[in-house]
Amino acid sequence: xxxxxxxxxxxxxxxxxxxxxxxxxxxxxxxxxxxxxxxxxxxxxxxxxxxxxxxxxxxxxxxxxxxxxxxxxxxxxxxxxxxxxxxxxxxxxxxxxxxxxxxxxxxxxxxxxxxxxxxxxxxxxxxxxxxxxxxxxxxxxxxxxxxxxxxxxxxxxxxxxxxxxxxxxxxxxxxxxxxxxxxxxxxxxxxxxxxxxxxxxxxxxxxxxxxxxxxxxxxxxxxxxxxxxxxxxxxxxxxxxxxxxxxxxxxxxxxxxxxxxxxxxxxxxxxxxxxxxxxx
Amino acid sequence: xxxxxxxxxxxxxxxxxxxxxxxxxxxxxxxxxxxxxxxxxxxxxxxxxxxxxxxxxxxxxxxxxxxxxxxxxxxxxxxxxxxxxxxxxxxxxxxxxxxxxxxxxxxxxxxxxxxxxxxxxxxxxxxxxxxxxxxxxxxxxxxxxxxxxxxxxxxxxxxxxxxxxxxxxxxxxxxxxxxxxxxxxxxxxxxxxxxxxxxxxxxxxxxxxxxxxxxxxxxxxxxxxxxxxxxxxxxxxxxxxxxxxxxxxxxxxxxxxxxxxxxxxxxxxxxxxxxxxxxxxxxxxxxxxxxxxxxxxxxxx
Numbered sequence: 102x103x104x105x106x107x108x109x110x111x112x113x114x115x116x117x118x119x120x121x122x123x124x125x126x127x128x129x130x131x132x133x134x135x136x137x138x139x140x141x142x143x144x145x146x147x148x149x150x151x152x153x154x155x156x157x158x159x160x161x162x163x164x165x166x167x168x169x170x171x172x173x174x175x176x177x178x179x180x181x182x183x184x185x186x187x188x189x190x191x192x193x194x195x196x197x198x199x200x201x202x203x204x205x206x207x208x209x210x211x212x213x214x215x216x217x218x219x220x221x222x223x224x225x226x227x228x229x230x231x232x233x234x235x236x237x238x239x240x241x242x243x244x245x246x247x248x249x250x251x252x253x254x255x256x257x258x259x260x261x262x263x264x265x266x267x268x269x270x271x272x273x274x275x276x277x278x279x280x281x282x283x284x285x286x287x288x289x290x291x292x293x294x295x296x297x298x299x300x301x302x303x304x305x306x307x308x309x310x311x312x313x314x315x316x317x318x319x320x321x322x323x324x325x326x327x328x329x330x331x332x333x334x335x336x337x338x339x340x341x342x343x344x345x346x347x348x349x350x351x352x353x354x355x356x357x358x359x360x361x362x363x364x365x366x367x368x369x370x371x372x373x374x375x376x377x378x379x380x381x
Numbered sequence: 382x383x384x385x386x387x388x389x390x391x392x393x394x395x396x397x398x399x400x401x402x403x404x405x406x407x408x409x410x411x412x413x414x415x416x417x418x419x420x421x422x423x424x425x426x427x428x429x430x431x432x433x434x435x436x437x438x439x440x441x442x443x444x445x446x447x448x449x450x451x452x453x454x455x456x457x458x459x460x461x462x463x464x465x466x467x468x469x470x471x472x473x474x475x476x477x478x479x480x481x482x483x484x485x486x487x488x489x490x491x492x493x494x495x496x497x498x499x500x501x502x503x504x505x506x507x508x509x510x511x512x513x514x515x516x517x518x519x520x521x522x523x524x525x526x527x528x529x530x531x532x533x534x535x536x537x538x539x540x541x542x543x544x545x546x547x548x549x550x551x552x553x554x555x556x557x558x559x560x561x562x563x564x565x566x567x568x569x570x571x572x573x574x575x576x577x578x579x580x581x582x583x584x585x586x587x588x589x590x591x592x593x594x595x596x597x598x599x600x601x602x603x604x605x606x607x608x609x610x611x612x613x614x615x616x617x618x619x620x621x622x623x624x625x626x627x628x629x630x631x632x633x634x635x636x637x638x639x640x641x642x643x644x645x646x647x648x649x650x651x652x653x654x655x656x657x658x659x660x661x662x663x664x665x666x667x668x669x670x671x672x673x674x675x676x677x678x679x680x681x682x
Contacts (some may be wrong), residue, residue, distance in 0.1 A: 106482075106483045110483055111483055111484065111485060113483075114480045114481075114483035114484045114488070115484050115485055115488045117480050117484075118480065118481070118484045118488035118489065118491065118492045119488065119491075121477055121480070121492045121495060121496070122491050122492055122494075122495040123495075124555070125492075125495040125496050125498060125499035125555070125559070126495045126498055126499070128499070128502075128507065128510050128511060128514065128555070129498050129499065129502055129510075131510055131513070131514060131521065132506065132509070132510040132513075135510075135513070143519060144518075144519050148521060148524055189401075190401045190402040190405060191402065193398040193399070193401060193402065194398060194399050194401075194402040194403075196398055197394075197395035197396070197398035197399045198395075198399070200395075201392065201394070201395035201398075203392070203395040203396055204396075205396065205399070206395070209399055209403065210680060211677065211680075212406070214673060214676050214677070214680075215673065216406065216410060218612060218665060218666070218669045218672075218673065219410070219662065219665065220612075220615070220616035220638070220661065220662075220665055221616070221618070222616055222618055222637065222638035222641055222642070222658070222661055223616075223658050223659075223661040223662040223665060224410065224413050224414065224417065224658065224662070225641075225642075225646075225658075226417065226420070226641060226645040226646070226651060226654045226655050226658050227413035227414070227416040227417035227420055227655060227658070228409070228413045229645070229646060230413075230416060230420065230651060231412060231413050231416060246405075246408070246409050247409050249405055249409070250405060250406055250408075250409030250410050253402055253405065253406060257402060310503070311503040311504060311505070313504065313505055313618075313619040313622075314618050314619060314622075314638075317622070317642075318642070318646055321646075328505075329503070329504075329505040332505050332506070332509060333505055333508065333509075333619075333622070333623045333626065334626075336508075336509050336512060336623070336626075336627065337623070337626035337627055343516070345513050345516070345519060348509050348513070349509070349510065349513065351509075352505070352506035352509045352510060353506070355503055355505065355506050356501075356502055356503055356506045359501055359502070359503050360498070360501045360502070363497070363500070363501035364497070364501070367497060367501075
């Protein structure tokens with residue numbers, strides 16, 4: 102809006118803006134700053150607003166802990182597998198939906214739209230029973246299976262947008278110049294889709310990395326927990342002597358990759374969500 | 382449909398390309414869905430966990446559920462929580478978006494960065510830090526309230542349902558507002574300048590301009606955001622689950638998601654849990670129907 106805002110209104114809005122910044126940033130600031138405080142300062146009678154003399158003890162304790170490392174390994178394995186498989190399957194489907202008109206195309210698209218709306222809580226009981234029957238509870242493969250299914254709709258959707266954006270004339274021109282269809286595809290189309298793969302892959306990464314509900318249901322063995330499940334379990338397990346410094350350090354570590362990736366895909370996120378492309 | 386796409390062919394290639402995705406979805410979602418319908422018509426409790434074949438009970442699980450006043454309590458709580466949270470999120474989001482159109486550019490930039498930070502924070506990380514802030518002994522909230530002379534030393538926020546849900550609402554709204562702000566702000570910048578000005582010249586006050594000019598223009602976006610928010614707030618699970626773990630009360634704080642979890646995964650009553658889950662699915666479908674219809678229309682255009 103280019104309208105000139107009257108000065109007093111602008112001052113008021115600016116003041117409110119600073120409050121907005123404070124409210125949205127403060128919890129994150131609190132998490133990061135507490136992660137550098139030693140236990141006795143966190144539990145002091147005074148609050149420490151700025152951790153000038155902070156330590157890395159919490160991080161050291163966290164990173165050397167067996168349980169954190171095991172959860173990190175599981176989380177990385179599930180997340181990366183989910184991203185790779187989802188990208189591959191979604192890419193094939195996106196090309197089909199975008200470049201061809203075929204029987205069942207409409208049904209496929211409608212099904213994706215519907216699936217997107219299914220809450221994990223509406224199906225996890227029977228997914229649990231299914232994985233139990235397949236001996237896939239507490240397994241990276243089992244969790245990956247349900248994760249890929251839950252991210253596929255929006256990965257297909259987003260990638261399809263990218264494929265739609267590539268003029269098919271490009272491939273056709275290359276074919277006129279004597280390229281085979283396959284070669285035209287690999288040398289022309291695929292490289293141009295790189296940004297699409299990055300954006301879609303990052304979406305899938307954030308979803309799988311953050312996911313809690315299905316991980317809680319599928320990974321019942323503490324040795325197989327993903328980071329989110331481990332973190333929530335960690336913060337409740339010692340309700341009396343909770344090691345808040347360590348929890349804040351772990352939370353910060355989990356948050357860092359997400360924030361970085363989020364900033365990269367943020368613009369698409371806003372557009373994608375309203376286009377129904379991403380499940381919340 | 383892209384320009385120049387060939388008409389429907391008998392070419393097997395596109396179907397082949399869709400098969401991996403379709404098969405995976407059929408296995409991981411389609412099969413469980415059928416399984417759930419079957420399960421919801423079976424007696425599937427502890428005895429079956431230990432190997433007894435499940436007995437067919439028809440609609441008995443559903444009957445048990447709907448005749449249990451507790452289910453209705455949970456449903457009412459879920460819907461209430463959903464509407465309060467979606468309403469608050471939308472109202473605050475609209476307010477902030479409006480403010481953002483009136484800020485100096487650098488304040489607006491700062492607000493956007495702050496909101497993005499809150500939005501990007503993983504839900505579990507947000508949960509731990511909010512729990513820490515509301516902690517009985519070392520929490521910041523109690524400390525601040527005590528400084529202001531309140532009797533809040535050692536006060537537990539999670540032990541009583543009303544303040545439990547107040548804390549949950551605070552967290553959910555904190556995490557949900559940024560998306561609404563970004564979307565509505567984008568929509569607000571699309572409101573045509575001259576129309577607003579014309580209304581002003583015609584003597585319309587700020588509120589009248591908002592109601593009669595701005596709102597109708599951004600209505601489609603507003604509807605989508607409201608619908609998505611309702612869907613998301615209906616299925617809040619992580620926040621409730623972890624607050625329950627931290628506070629210890631579950632019966633008076635269960636929403637549909639945690640109720641299904643405690644029935645099935647915790648309690649081993651898979652038949653009843655499956656019936657409750659079907660309930661949740663139907664509720665979602667009913668609430669999302671308008672959104673789906675809109676998406677389908679968009680797809681066909």
